[in-house]
Amino acid sequence: MAHCSAMNCINNSKKCRMYRFPADTVRRRKWADNTRRSWGPKEPTTNMKLCEVHFEDSQFEANRQDGKRKLRWDAVPTLFDVPNPPERITIQRTTSENLQQSVQNAETTPGEVESEIENELQDCVCKTQVIRLKSELAASKLECRRLKRKVGDL
Numbered sequence: 001m002a003h004c005s006a007m008n009c010i011n012n013s014k015k016c017r018m019y020r021f022p023a024d025t026v027r028r029r030k031w032a033d034n035t036r037r038s039w040g041p042k043e044p045t046t047n048m049k050l051c052e053v054h055f056e057d058s059q060f061e062a063n064r065q066d067g068k069r070k071l072r073w074d075a076v077p078t079l080f081d082v083p084n085p086p087e088r089i090t091i092q093r094t095t096s097e098n099l100q101q102s103v104q105n106a107e108t109t110p111g112e113v114e115s116e117i118e119n120e121l122q123d124c125v126c127k128t129q130v131i132r133l134k135s136e137l138a139a140s141k142l143e144c145r146r147l148k149r150k151v152g153d154l
Contacts, residue, residue: 004051011051018049034086
């Protein structure tokens, strides 16, 4: 019987669905950081698990034909009963008009955002902050590419 690795969580595999920590080290570190658990020198492994309670509904695949509740490949746990919990993930719905308006009103270019984040990375001393910022940078690059494609499709 598997138990949840999150602090203050007593769930096990008999009570609810459990999900293994990702094999990708950057994503696994993000999951570990979000638990707000003190791991010490021991790094979390892929054998450790979190229960479904720690994932927002938006982190599960929607409208599956088989009706199963499957975790998205890029899911991040954000629901924890700890002081200073991680930020929740929200999905913002935009229309093509709103998207075009936001791109036109953007004050900074993706290159400026990238250089600003790179500067912040150089100033960070905490390893977890560096990992978080690299993840945000990668997400920003993907978002910029997605926005460019959407604008091109309009």
